[in-house]
Amino acid sequence: MKAPPVSDSLDGDTLPTASTRTTPRATGRARSRERGASTSGREPDESARPWLRASSVFVLVLVAGKAVDLDPSWPLRAGFLLDVLTASHEDVLFGTCFCSAFALVGVVARRAPSAAAWPFRAFVGLGAVGAAYTVVACRAYPFLWGPITYRVLAVAGGGRGVWSIIRGAITREFVAALLLAPAVFVLSAAGRAWRPPGHRLISALVPLVVIVAALVVAQEGRVIFAHRWSARLDRPVAQSPHVALVRSLYDDPDSTGVARGLDFPFGDDERLEFARPIPSPPPITTKHPRGVILYVMESTGAEYLDDYGAASGSTPRFSEIAGRGMAFDHAYANLGRTEAALATLLTSQYLPFSWQYFTEAHLEPVGPTLARAFRDAGYFTAFVSAGDLEYASQRTFLDGRGFDLIVDGEHLGCPLVSRWGVADACAVDGALAQIDAHPRQPFFILVWTNQTHHPYVRPVDAPSRRPAHPPTPTPEFSLDDYRGALAEADRQLGRLLDGLRARELGDDVLLAVTGDHSEAFGSRHKTFGHGFHVYDEEMRVPLVLRWPAGLPGGTREGRPCAHVDVAPTLAHLAGIPQAPTWFGRSVLDPSHPGHAYLTAVTKRLTVGIRERSWKLTVVPSDGQTELYDMDSDPGEQHNLVAARPEIVTRLGPHLAAWVAVTRAAWRQGDLQLHEH
Numbered sequence: 001m002k003a004p005p006v007s008d009s010l011d012g013d014t015l016p017t018a019s020t021r022t023t024p025r026a027t028g029r030a031r032s033r034e035r036g037a038s039t040s041g042r043e044p045d046e047s048a049r050p051w052l053r054a055s056s057v058f059v060l061v062l063v064a065g066k067a068v069d070l071d072p073s074w075p076l077r078a079g080f081l082l083d084v085l086t087a088s089h090e091d092v093l094f095g096t097c098f099c100s101a102f103a104l105v106g107v108v109a110r111r112a113p114s115a116a117a118w119p120f121r122a123f124v125g126l127g128a129v130g131a132a133y134t135v136v137a138c139r140a141y142p143f144l145w146g147p148i149t150y151r152v153l154a155v156a157g158g159g160r161g162v163w164s165i166i167r168g169a170i171t172r173e174f175v176a177a178l179l180l181a182p183a184v185f186v187l188s189a190a191g192r193a194w195r196p197p198g199h200r201l202i203s204a205l206v207p208l209v210v211i212v213a214a215l216v217v218a219q220e221g222r223v224i225f226a227h228r229w230s231a232r233l234d235r236p237v238a239q240s241p242h243v244a245l246v247r248s249l250y251d252d253p254d255s256t257g258v259a260r261g262l263d264f265p266f267g268d269d270e271r272l273e274f275a276r277p278i279p280s281p282p283p284i285t286t287k288h289p290r291g292v293i294l295y296v297m298e299s300t301g302a303e304y305l306d307d308y309g310a311a312s313g314s315t316p317r318f319s320e321i322a323g324r325g326m327a328f329d330h331a332y333a334n335l336g337r338t339e340a341a342l343a344t345l346l347t348s349q350y351l352p353f354s355w356q357y358f359t360e361a362h363l364e365p366v367g368p369t370l371a372r373a374f375r376d377a378g379y380f381t382a383f384v385s386a387g388d389l390e391y392a393s394q395r396t397f398l399d400g401r402g403f404d405l406i407v408d409g410e411h412l413g414c415p416l417v418s419r420w421g422v423a424d425a426c427a428v429d430g431a432l433a434q435i436d437a438h439p440r441q442p443f444f445i446l447v448w449t450n451q452t453h454h455p456y457v458r459p460v461d462a463p464s465r466r467p468a469h470p471p472t473p474t475p476e477f478s479l480d481d482y483r484g485a486l487a488e489a490d491r492q493l494g495r496l497l498d499g500l501r502a503r504e505l506g507d508d509v510l511l512a513v514t515g516d517h518s519e520a521f522g523s524r525h526k527t528f529g530h531g532f533h534v535y536d537e538e539m540r541v542p543l544v545l546r547w548p549a550g551l552p553g554g555t556r557e558g559r560p561c562a563h564v565d566v567a568p569t570l571a572h573l574a575g576i577p578q579a580p581t582w583f584g585r586s587v588l589d590p591s592h593p594g595h596a597y598l599t600a601v602t603k604r605l606t607v608g609i610r611e612r613s614w615k616l617t618v619v620p621s622d623g624q625t626e627l628y629d630m631d632s633d634p635g636e637q638h639n640l641v642a643a644r645p646e647i648v649t650r651l652g653p654h655l656a657a658w659v660a661v662t663r664a665a666w667r668q669g670d671l672q673l674h675e676h
Contacts (some may be wrong), residue, residue, distance in 0.1 A: 049120050050189055051106065051205050055099035058127050059189035059214065061181050062091035062240075065134040069141045069237045087231060089221025090240035096214040098130070099123070100199030103207070124189045128182035130242055133552040135177045137241035140355070146236035146603050147244035206431035236603070260532035273593040273654075274661045281572055281589035285550045288575050290508035291435065291443040292374065294345070294566070295496065297489055298338070298453045298564075299530065301518025302331070302542045304486055314487040317494030318542070321513060324553040328587060330630075331595040332610060333517040336530045336538045339392040341516035341563055345446075346370050346401060348567040350658070352666035355601050359397035367581025370567040372402025374444035377576050380404055380441070384430040386412070386450035387421035405434065409450065417457045421450035424492040432499045448516075449492065451485045452531065458484030477528045479521045494643065507548040510573055514540035514566065524635045533634050534598040534608040534617050543587075547573065560596040560610045561587045597658045609655045616651045620659075 022313045066088040070080070102123035109115050140148050141657065215551035225238050302308040305315045307322040308329070334344050339359040340351055346369040351358045371381045382405040389395035389408040398406050409421035412430050417423050431447045451457045458481060493513065517530045520537040530538045543561065545551060564584035571578060585592045598608040600616070608617035613631040616625070627640045627648055641648060 049106070050097070050191065051103045051120070051123075052125070052210060053188035054127065054185065055095070055103070056210070057185050058099060058131065059092060059095035059187060061131045061134055062095050063088040065138045066091060066237060067240075067564070068138045073153060082224070084219045085217060086224045087237045089218045090238060090243060092214050092221065093218040094240045094243050096211060096218070098127075099408065100211060120189075124186060127185050127189075129580060131181040131185045132178055133242065133245075135174070135181050138177075139174055141237065141241075147239050147241040148242055149248035175188050184659075221382050248599070271657050271661060273595070274583065274657065276583070278568075278578055278582065278585060280578045281586050281591070283575055284573060284588055287550045289442075289547055289550065289573065290505055291445070291512035292379070292510045292574060293431065293496070293512070294370075294444075294446045294570065295493060295511065295513045295514045296341070296446065296448045297493070297513065297542070298449045298451070298520045299517060300452055300486065300489065300515035300542065301537065302329075302515070302540045303518070303537065304483070305542055307544075308542060312483060314483050315490040317490045317497065318513065318544070321493070321497060321511065321546050322542075322544045323634040324548060325511075325544045326553075326555045326557065328543040328552055328557045328559075328561055329609060330512065330558060330596070331541050331543035332539050332560065332562045332598055333515070333541050334562050334564050334597060335599045335601065336532075336534075337503055337602075338387075338516050339394055339397075341449075342394060343397070344563040345566050348564050348579070348584040350564060350583055350597065350662045350665070351599070353599065353601065353605055353607075353659075353663065359393040360393045368579040369401045370570065371444065371446070373567075373571055373576050373579060374402065374574070375402050377574070378442060379444045380434070380438045380505040382431070382434045382440045382445045383407070383448075384412075384427050384434065384445060385409065385421070385448040386427035387453070388419075391420075403446075418453070418455060421588050423457075424449040424451050424489055428492045428496045428499070431496065432503075435499075435503065435505070447496070452482065452489050452519075454519075456481040458488050477521055482519065482521070508544070510547040510550070510570065512566065513542060513544045513546075513565070513569060517541065523671050524637070531602045532600060534600045536615075536630070536634065538600075539598055545569070545573070557587065559587070559592065559594045561592070561614070562596040562598075564597075565592070595654060595658075598653070605658055607655060609651055609658070611651060611654070614647055614651060616648060616655060618655065 033358045063084065067084045070083055070087060095472060102119055106116075106119035106123075109119050137148060143376070190229050199491060221238075225235075229235055229238070304312070305318055306312060307315070307319040307327060333341055335341070335351055337357075339357050343349075343351060343358045343362075343366075344575075347366050348370070349366060352362070353360060368376075371383070375381045381403045383403045385408040387409055389398065389406070390410075395406065395408070407430055409416065409426070412422055412426040414422040414426035425451060427447055429447050434445060435443060454477065456478065497506065497511070500509050500511075518536070518538050518540055519530055520527045520533075520535070522528050524537055525533065525535055527533060527535075527538070532538065541563075543566070546553070562584070564582075565587050566584070568578050568582055568584045569586045569588060572588060578586075594611060596610040598606075598610065600606040604619055604621060606617055606619050608615060613629055615630050615636070617626045625641050625648065626636075628636045628638070629640060629644075630636075
């Protein structure tokens with residue numbers, strides 16, 4: 001018998017002989033095995049790739065990121081899943097389009113066997129990067145209250161600025177999430193795809209049904225977002241961080257990276273007010289206070305106090321203190337956040353232009369604090385807070401800053417009244433207890449209240465103080481609840497004063513009362529809360545000094561000042577020299593420049609200056625400039641940049657000098673202010 005002929009085909013397969021012939025059914029099974037072998041070989045069959053599984057996991061990673069961005073105390077709250085759907089509707093749409101586009105390219109590429117694998121490989125690679133970026137965006141959102149964009153990165157100062165944003169996020173949890181998110185996605189793309197049993201039509205319909213369902217979910221979320229989220233403070237969470245970043249690269253007028261500077265030439269004469277060290281001013285009196293109390297009222301703006309014109313009847317004890325003290329009509333928070341106020345009040349330094357919480361990102365020594373200055377002068381020093389000092393790593397920041405004792409809501413032994421802390425009465429009792437514990441030693445005590453922080457906890461028996469024509473509040477921000485909480489804070493301030501009088505210290509203790517920032521309720525600029533803008537409704541705070549034995553009572557000062565001036569002022573009155581690293585000046589120093597410099601870093605960087613009746617603000621990223629005459633327009637409704645260019649020209653050099661000096665102090669490089 002002749003040997004079977006040898007094929008001369010290019011692939012080297014042999015032609016079948018009579019002995020190797022099989023039945024049609026056997027031939028079909030063999031061909032199936034051949035197809036299976038080909039899918040496990042060099043170039044698997046594109047239809048066997050787990051597109052649907054990997055795409056579903058990618059979308060779920062995006063949605064999980066938005067669940068994390070929402071308040072972590074909400075998962076047990078009714079409606080949380082609906083909030084997640086609403087917050088992630090853009091992410092669902094983006095993820096569906098992203099995955100579908102690659103799958104479509106994969107179908108087309110099947111016609112070219114040599115390129116069939118590349119669409120899926122590109123999908124897995126870019127998807128892993130997108131999953132990791134979701135984790136980064138989640139960590140940045142609490143600082144930015146919005147997505148990372150080109151402008152955010154540009155204004156941050158390039159690589160150094162980006163590091164200043166994320167350095168505080170390098171925790172074990174963050175690193176674990178950064179590794180886990182892309183790993184889960186990549187694993188979902190490994191192995192064989194699940195094929196539904198039945199006809200090929202079913203295999204084609206399953207992905208189609210999933211895509212349609214995703215689009216319906218995205219549309220429902222968009223509708224809810226448009227109608228029910230119109231006044232929510234966290235609206236920006238609904239933006240897709242991936243889409244926002246990519247869009248900003250081509251939709252940004254400054255995307256070329258070319259900065260147009262304000263034509264404000266300034267020389268050394270404009271920088272004199274920032275020269276350091278600042279000489280200590282001459283003493284006001286030869287007397288020294290028996291004790292000093294800095295009483296910081298949480299989220300308390302000047303406009304809500306009766307002594308500053310509120311006429312609501314909510315704060316009679318504050319009015320009593322202001323009536324026998326010195327009140328400052330135009331005092332400001334330099335940066336409208338709690339942790340920033342804490343750092344500025346203690347260090348008398350302008351904080352760096354960073355979206356990172358200062359108490360988390362800058363734990364290294366920043367020079368002598370107010371507490372250390374008093375302790376070095378022989379005072380017992382204590383920090384007593386009704387809040388939770390674990391927030392923004394405030395306790396870690398305070399350690400080693402000059403306090404003999406640090407206690408917060410966790411250590412005062414009182415029940416929580418909100419997730420932020422305990423009742424203000426506990427802090428007042430704690431402060432008085434420390435005075436009793438050190439009867440023969442002068443003391444410096446910083447007291448920080450809590451109940452006026454959102455959600456504005458007031459006693460059950462507190463009467464409603466609803467104004468005659470209140471602005472329409474959101475469910476989260478009720479002005480009525482705020483006024484009730486403010487009345488309780490005022491009552492506790494009165495208890496502190498009564499406690500001092502009962503200990504015969506009413507006239508010998510220097511009592512300074514201020515707020516860490518103000519609070520907005522949408523009445524003028526449709527903004528709620530704090531930290532977003534430098535408008536007065538978020539930045540203007542009370543400042544009253546009461547020391548009957550050393551200061552005249554019943555006086556008011558109209559010169560602008562800020563938190564950065566508080567430490568030098570208290571040290572001045574106590575006869576303690578000004579620390580060489582302090583930027584502020586005593587408000588009682590005749591050489592005080594009368595400027596208050598303001599910053600907002602949430603959403604976008606805004607810088608501003610208040611001088612006499614004028615307030616100038618600039619957004620460096622796009623040059624948006626606003627000028628207001630605060631005497632005639634305290635609500636900041638009429639921008640006078642075009643009408644009063646000479647004021648812009650006069651104040652601009654001071655604002656530019658302050659920006660340059662602050663960035664130089666923190667080695668942030670140059671920040672150019674842009675033309676309007």
